[in-house]
Amino acid sequence: TGKRFPHIWQLLDAWSLCTNYIVPVPRPSTVLMHSAITLENALGRGSFGEVFKAKYMAKGATEAIEVAAKRLIGDAKRPQLQDFCNEASVMALLDHRNVVAFYGFAPLQTPLILVMELVPGGDLKKYLKNTPGIPNKQIVLFALDISSGMNHLASRKVIHRDLAARNCLITKDLRVKISDFGLSVNETEVTVKNLRKAPIRWLAPETLTKGIFNQKTDVWAYGVLVTELMIRCAHDPLHPRDLKNVAKWIKDSDHPHRIEDGEPRELAEIVDACCEKSISSRLDFQAVKKRVAKIHQ
Numbered sequence: 001t002g003k004r005f006p007h008i009w010q011l012l013d014a015w016s017l018c019t020n021y022i023v024p025v026p027r028p029s030t031v032l033m034h035s036a037i038t039l040e041n042a043l044g045r046g047s048f049g050e051v052f053k054a055k056y057m058a059k060g061a062t063e064a065i066e067v068a069a070k071r072l073i074g075d076a077k078r079p080q081l082q083d084f085c086n087e088a089s090v091m092a093l094l095d096h097r098n099v100v101a102f103y104g105f106a107p108l109q110t111p112l113i114l115v116m117e118l119v120p121g122g123d124l125k126k127y128l129k130n131t132p133g134i135p136n137k138q139i140v141l142f143a144l145d146i147s148s149g150m151n152h153l154a155s156r157k158v159i160h161r162d163l164a165a166r167n168c169l170i171t172k173d174l175r176v177k178i179s180d181f182g183l184s185v186n187e188t189e190v191t192v193k194n195l196r197k198a199p200i201r202w203l204a205p206e207t208l209t210k211g212i213f214n215q216k217t218d219v220w221a222y223g224v225l226v227t228e229l230m231i232r233c234a235h236d237p238l239h240p241r242d243l244k245n246v247a248k249w250i251k252d253s254d255h256p257h258r259i260e261d262g263e264p265r266e267l268a269e270i271v272d273a274c275c276e277k278s279i280s281s282r283l284d285f286q287a288v289k290k291r292v293a294k295i296h297q
C-alpha cells in the first residue's frame with residue numbers, strides 16, 4: 001500500500017537502463033507522449049532522421065498546434081540514440097527569437113521524436129540559392145539575426161559545431177533561426193580525435209590541427225556563413241577546391257575565406273575578423289553582434 005505510480009523521471013531512468021546506455025535526458029516537463037503527435041508531410045531529411053510538419057495536442061488543450069517533429073530512424077543504434085537525446089537536451093537549454101524553439105521530446109516509444117517550433121520558410125541555403133535579387137540590406141539582417149542567436153548560445157555555454165546556411169531556417173517574415181543541434185555540446189570547449197562527421201569547409205585551423213571546438217571556432221564558422229550570405233550560396237565555401245585541398249588551404253593561407261565577389265562589401269570586414277587565425281584577436285559573438293549591428297544601421 002501507499003506505493004505511488006513511478007514518476008516519469010524514474011520511468012526514463014529505467015528505460016535508459018534497459019536499453020543499456022546513458023541518456024542525457026531532457027527536463028521532465030518536456031517529456032511528450034507519442035500519442036499526442038500526429039506526423040504530416042516530410043519537410044527534410046538527414047542521415048539518421050527525418051523532419052515532418054506535425055500536429056501536437058497538448059494535455060487539456062482543445063486544439064492541436066502546428067509543430068515540426070524530427071524523428072530518428074527506426075533501427076537507430078546506440079550512438080545515434082545518444083546523439084539524438086543530446087540534441088534534445090541542448091535545445092532545452094536555449095530560448096531566443098533567433099534559435100528554433102524546443103517544445104519537447106518523446107522518448108517512451110521508438111522511433112524517438114523531437115518536437116520543435118515549425119519554421120515554415122525552409123533552410124537558408126535553399127532560400128539564398130533560389131531567390132533572385134535578395135537586397136544587401138536583407139543579407140545584413142540575416143547576418144545580424146544569426147549573430148544574435150549565436151551570442152545567446154555562447155551565453156548559455158553551448159557550442160553549435162555545425163553552423164552553416166543549411167542549418168539555419170527562415171520564417172515567413174524573413175527572420176533567421178539557428179537549428180540542427182545534432183553536434184552541439186553544453187561545454188566551453190571539446191576536443192575530438194576524429195573529424196569524420198565535421199563540416200570541413202567550415203572548420204577553423206585549430207580544429208583541423210588539434211580537433212578543438214569552442215566559441216571561437218563557432219565564430220570562424222560564422223565568418224564562413226557570412227561568405228555564403230554574400231555569394232547567396234551560389235557555390236560551396238572555398239569552391240572549386242576539393243575536400244583534400246580545402247584543409248591544406250585553411251591551414252596555409254593567411255586569409256582563407258577572403259572573397260573578391262559577393263555583396264555587400266561591408267561584410268568582408270566581418271569575414272576577416274571572424275576568420276582571423278590568431279585566436280586571441282578573433283572576435284567573440286558579443287563583438288560580432290555589435291559590429292554587424294553597426295553595418296545594419
Ligand code: ADP
Pocket residue numbers: 043044045046047048049051068100116117118119120122123166167169179180181182
Ligand atoms: P540533420 O541533422 O539531419 O541535418 P536538420 O535538423 O538540419 O537535420 O533538418 C533537416 C531539414 O529539415 C532542414 O534542412 C529543414 O529543411 C527541415 N527542418 C528541420 N527543422 C525544421 C523546423 N523546425 N521547421 C521546418 N523545417 C525544418
Ligand code: MG
Pocket residue numbers: 046166167180
Ligand atoms: Mg542539418
